[in-house]
Amino acid sequence: MIHISKRGDFNRFKGDKAWLNRYAGFGVSLIIRLIALLLSLVVSGVLIYSITKLNPVDVYAEMANGVFGTSRRLWVWLRDLALLLTVAVGLAPAFKMRFWNIGAEGQILVGALATSACMIYLGSSGISNTLLLIIMGVSSMAAGALWGIFPAVFKAKWNTNETLFTLMMNYIAIQLTSFFVPMWEHPKGSNTVGVINADTQMGWFPSIAGNQYLLNLLIAVVITIAIFLYLKRSKHGYEIAVVGQSENTARYAAMNVKRIVVRTMTLSGAVCGLAGFLAVAGADHTVSTATAGGRGFVAIIVAWLARFNTITMVIISAMLVFLNKGAIAIASKFNLSNDVSDIIQGIILFFILGSEFFINYKVKFSGRAKE
Amino acid sequence: MCAERAAFWEGNVLSSKSDAKERNRVVAAGDGKPLVEMTDITKKFGSVTANDHVSLSIYRGEILSLLGENGSGKTTLMNMLSGIYFPDGGHIRVKGELVTISSPKDALDLRIGMIHQHFKLVNVLTAAENIILGLNESRRLDLKSVRLRVKQICDRYGFVVEPDKKVYEMSVSEKQTLEIVKVLYRGADILILDEPTAVLTPQETRRLFDVMRNMKNDGKAIVIITHKLHEVMEISDRVAVLRKGCFIGDVPTQRTSPQELTEMMVGHAVKLNIERTQPENVRKCLEVEHVSVVDADGVRKLNDVSFTANGGEILGIAGVSGSGQKELLEVIAGLQDALPGGSVIYTDMNGKTSSLIGKTPMEIKKLGVQLAFVPEDRLGMGLVGNLDIADNMLIRTYTEGSGMFVNMKKPRKLAEEIVKEFDVVTPDLQTPVRKLSGGNVQKVLVGREIAGSPSLLMSAYAVRGLDINTSYTIYNLMNEQKRRGAAVIYVGEDLDVLLELCDRIMVLCAGSVSGIVDGRAATKEEVGLMMTHIGGNADKEAGRK
Numbered sequence: 001m002i003h004i005s006k007r008g009d010f011n012r013f014k015g016d017k018a019w020l021n022r023y024a025g026f027g028v029s030l031i032i033r034l035i036a037l038l039l040s041l042v043v044s045g046v047l048i049y050s051i052t053k054l055n056p057v058d059v060y061a062e063m064a065n066g067v068f069g070t071s072r073r074l075w076v077w078l079r080d081l082a083l084l085l086t087v088a089v090g091l092a093p094a095f096k097m098r099f100w101n102i103g104a105e106g107q108i109l110v111g112a113l114a115t116s117a118c119m120i121y122l123g124s125s126g127i128s129n130t131l132l133l134i135i136m137g138v139s140s141m142a143a144g145a146l147w148g149i150f151p152a153v154f155k156a157k158w159n160t161n162e163t164l165f166t167l168m169m170n171y172i173a174i175q176l177t178s179f180f181v182p183m184w185e186h187p188k189g190s191n192t193v194g195v196i197n198a199d200t201q202m203g204w205f206p207s208i209a210g211n212q213y214l215l216n217l218l219i220a221v222v223i224t225i226a227i228f229l230y231l232k233r234s235k236h237g238y239e240i241a242v243v244g245q246s247e248n249t250a251r252y253a254a255m256n257v258k259r260i261v262v263r264t265m266t267l268s269g270a271v272c273g274l275a276g277f278l279a280v281a282g283a284d285h286t287v288s289t290a291t292a293g294g295r296g297f298v299a300i301i302v303a304w305l306a307r308f309n310t311i312t313m314v315i316i317s318a319m320l321v322f323l324n325k326g327a328i329a330i331a332s333k334f335n336l337s338n339d340v341s342d343i344i345q346g347i348i349l350f351f352i353l354g355s356e357f358f359i360n361y362k363v364k365f366s367g368r369a370k371e
Numbered sequence: 372m373c374a375e376r377a378a379f380w381e382g383n384v385l386s387s388k389s390d391a392k393e394r395n396r397v398v399a400a401g402d403g404k405p406l407v408e409m410t411d412i413t414k415k416f417g418s419v420t421a422n423d424h425v426s427l428s429i430y431r432g433e434i435l436s437l438l439g440e441n442g443s444g445k446t447t448l449m450n451m452l453s454g455i456y457f458p459d460g461g462h463i464r465v466k467g468e469l470v471t472i473s474s475p476k477d478a479l480d481l482r483i484g485m486i487h488q489h490f491k492l493v494n495v496l497t498a499a500e501n502i503i504l505g506l507n508e509s510r511r512l513d514l515k516s517v518r519l520r521v522k523q524i525c526d527r528y529g530f531v532v533e534p535d536k537k538v539y540e541m542s543v544s545e546k547q548t549l550e551i552v553k554v555l556y557r558g559a560d561i562l563i564l565d566e567p568t569a570v571l572t573p574q575e576t577r578r579l580f581d582v583m584r585n586m587k588n589d590g591k592a593i594v595i596i597t598h599k600l601h602e603v604m605e606i607s608d609r610v611a612v613l614r615k616g617c618f619i620g621d622v623p624t625q626r627t628s629p630q631e632l633t634e635m636m637v638g639h640a641v642k643l644n645i646e647r648t649q650p651e652n653v654r655k656c657l658e659v660e661h662v663s664v665v666d667a668d669g670v671r672k673l674n675d676v677s678f679t680a681n682g683g684e685i686l687g688i689a690g691v692s693g694s695g696q697k698e699l700l701e702v703i704a705g706l707q708d709a710l711p712g713g714s715v716i717y718t719d720m721n722g723k724t725s726s727l728i729g730k731t732p733m734e735i736k737k738l739g740v741q742l743a744f745v746p747e748d749r750l751g752m753g754l755v756g757n758l759d760i761a762d763n764m765l766i767r768t769y770t771e772g773s774g775m776f777v778n779m780k781k782p783r784k785l786a787e788e789i790v791k792e793f794d795v796v797t798p799d800l801q802t803p804v805r806k807l808s809g810g811n812v813q814k815v816l817v818g819r820e821i822a823g824s825p826s827l828l829m830s831a832y833a834v835r836g837l838d839i840n841t842s843y844t845i846y847n848l849m850n851e852q853k854r855r856g857a858a859v860i861y862v863g864e865d866l867d868v869l870l871e872l873c874d875r876i877m878v879l880c881a882g883s884v885s886g887i888v889d890g891r892a893a894t895k896e897e898v899g900l901m902m903t904h905i906g907g908n909a910d911k912e913a914g915r916k
Contacts, residue, residue, distance in 0.1 A: 005417065006417060007417075019798055019799045019801075021798065022801070229776075233776045233777060234775045234776050234777065235769055235770060235775060235776070235777050236775065238762075238765060238769050238777055239769075241755070241758065241762075242755055242758075242766065245755040245756065245757050245758070246750075246751055246752065246755060246756075248748065248751055248752040249751070249752050249753070249754065249755050249766070251706055251732060252704070252706065252732065252744070252746065252752050252753065252766075253732070253766040253767065253769075254731070254732035254733040254735070254736045255733075256731075256733065
């Protein structure tokens with residue numbers, strides 16, 4: 001008989017050492033996660049071997065090589081990490097408030113659209129690149145914020161469901177993009193925007209100390225630390241924590257719940273919009289319906305696995321981006337189809353997400369049910 | 372661990388062997404053989420042991436009180452008898468036969484029925500429909516014969532049930548009666564009542580006790596789970612006491628006293644009286660006039676309520692639960708809108724007055740009103756369960772200081788002081804408050820509210836779920852605030868405590884003020900009548916006619 005019970009608090013330490021329980025509990029969940037990761041590698045290894053007869057160890061080594069092998073690859077990994085991290089960090093305030101913003105995808109896209117618009121219309125106006133970049137950043141945040149404010153106002157005023165609302169806002173953003181792409185089409189007839197300002201590089205992130213993607217990384221790091229402090233130490237962060245736990249308590253504590261909801265979603269949308277700026281100005285230099293590339297949804301996994309702690313999000317994003325890049329690298333190296341990389345990613349994610357169950361619940365096997 | 376606890380009582384409690392004769396004397400209709408025998412029952416929830424090798428026997432024709440503080444495992448033990456939980460260890464014998472009870476149906480097949488604290492009735496169905504719900508006696512729904520059998524049961528024991536009344540039209544007491552009839556209809560010989568009087572007025576309680584005696588005389592075995600001592604003394608033949616999951620002992624009611632039972636429950640001697648001082652320097656603090664509240668569904672929750680709360684005095688608020696107590700306190704705190712036409716005037720220590728009605732909590736705070744509020748829902752309103760003690764201290768003061776960051780020094784210090792002063796049991800200050808026990812949660816909440824030296828302290832069911840020691844700590848704190856000159860509003864459910872603690876008691880009945888009585892002069896019966904009839908004289912008038 002299988003007996004499933006909620007994993008209680010770790011309480012092996014008594015008396016003066018009771019505070020150790022928290023760290024021990026953390027250790028237990030860390031060990032479970034590591035076991036899950038190891039198991040996922042073994043299962044993928046078996047699968048890889050059974051399909052390709054390749055030595056899984058070689059494959060994993062190639063995975064690491066594919067991501068970290070050259071300085072260029074390393075920087076691309078960092079660039080993508082910065083982008084995913086920014087989105088996840090943007091979700092943190094909303095999620096901490098239990099406002100299920102699944103509209104990051106749309107917020108990134110409108111941020112990207114605003115960025116592109118600035119690049120196209122202001123690129124040849126003669127202003128300096130720095131000023132242009134600042135205008136682009138601010139516009140992207142404004143656009144993202146707008147996408148966040150709508151569902152928040154409706155939630156605050158009429159208690160609409162924020163999950164459906166933010167989800168539908170994604171489709172509006174995608175349709176808007178489809179509208180603008182032919183308008184900004186370049187060259188004519190390609191039905192793509194093409195590389196914006198390819199000749200002047202106006203509105204592109206400048207290389208810093210020879211590193212093309214250093215600015216992406218710096219922006220992501222600053223945002224991560226800023227949101228960390230905002231959530232942990234600021235009065236607003238405290239309000240967010242209380243509203244998220246119990247609206248009744250928030251009202252009891254004389255907080256203006258509606259204002260807090262709208263303000264927080266404005267911030268969440270703005271940071272996600274800024275991710276659109278990073279994607280366009282810092283990486284793609286173009287815009288399409290694929291600019292967000294599902295990051296708005298992957299970021300939800302990042303935010304949850306990190307339990308909304310922005311610093312932990314760094315580790316989770318790094319791992320997920322590694323997984324994605326590595327799987328693509330081995331697929332091309334060993335001439336496997338792209339589906340194999342998807343399968344490997346799927347297996348590893350399955351184990352990691354599945355381990356959450358074992359972190360929260362204890363499973364006991366007993367030979368026979370006791371009377 | 373249990374052995375130690377029980378050993379403390381060996382001197383006082385009859386040992387099981389010499390008890391047999393005694394029990395026969397007490398149990399009038401019993402044949403001396405137990406109807407139900409629970410042996411070494413153990414039940415664990417995670418790391419918490421709810422029942423630790425508990426052994427208990429239940430006899431025919433006997434009312435057994437199962438006494439213990441909240442969390443002592445009374446309900447868990449009975450839930451295992453009624454098939455809600457399955458024991459981790461131990462045996463249950465019914466009429467001498469070893470049985471396995473794995474569902475409420477198994478329990479009913481063994482003629483065991485339980486009346487839970489929260490009723491399990493379908494609101495839109497009638498009494499008769501609820502009674503036969505889930506029974507498949509015959510294919511055809513024969514409500515006529517159901518009504519007949521219900522009537523027989525009612526006549527036999529003195530119940531009043533209207534078979535065609537819908538449940539949502541019933542009072543709490545009627546619903547409870549229906550639950551009991553439902554269980555009897557299903558043929559139960561062993562009835563377990565989980566805190567049946569918690570929701571009843573004294574008059575309703577007396578009626579319930581009458582039918583319980585009738586059932587006992589009819590040879591049924593009855594177990595009443597309770598923590599109210601005077602009820603134990605009044606109704607039961609035998610008392611079994613649990614403490615922290617352990618069986619402490621059982622005694623014939625006639626041979627024990629409330630003092631002894633308390634000591635068995637708590638584990639040490641407790642002083643059971645509240646020191647009520649004469650109010651000094653009484654000043655007007657809060658004047659509430661013509662306040663009415665309608666809820667979101669258009670139901671009138673408060674109806675033209677007017678009263679005055681004075682500084683240096685404890686004003687008790689009595690009433691059947693849901694009579695508008697919550698709404699009244701929330702209107703004063705700015706958490707609930709009142710209908711136009713009412714007024715709430717607050718007078719501070721210097722005689723300055725301000726109107727609170729229609730203001731948000733934020734506006735009330737900005738007026739400088741020193742309002743402390745201990746709400747009924749501690750973890751859902753007063754505190755944030757997932758935050759630690761220090762963070763919860765911030766709730767009242769987080770806006771203090773300039774700049775966008777909070778200052779954690781003061782709340783941390785306050786948290787340390789409260790933990791020390793009220794003996795809050797917690798591993799450390801970083802533990803989320805939801806992990807503390809109910810009593811410790813309440814200490815944290817009350818401690819924080821008192822720390823702001825309030826001029827008006829409102830509390831709703833401040834001792835609900837607390838052990839006796841903590842309850843008395845809370846009563847003392849209320850008295851301390853009264854001596855300080857604060858106006859204390861104490862919403863309570865235990866009339867004995869209200870009459871011992873409060874200077875004046877306002878009785879609410881269905882949202883209206885039924886009357887305001889002197890706490891020193893009023894009797895329990897008087898207050899009880901006022902809880903069910905406006906002015907409390909409906910029965911008296913009827914009696915005169």
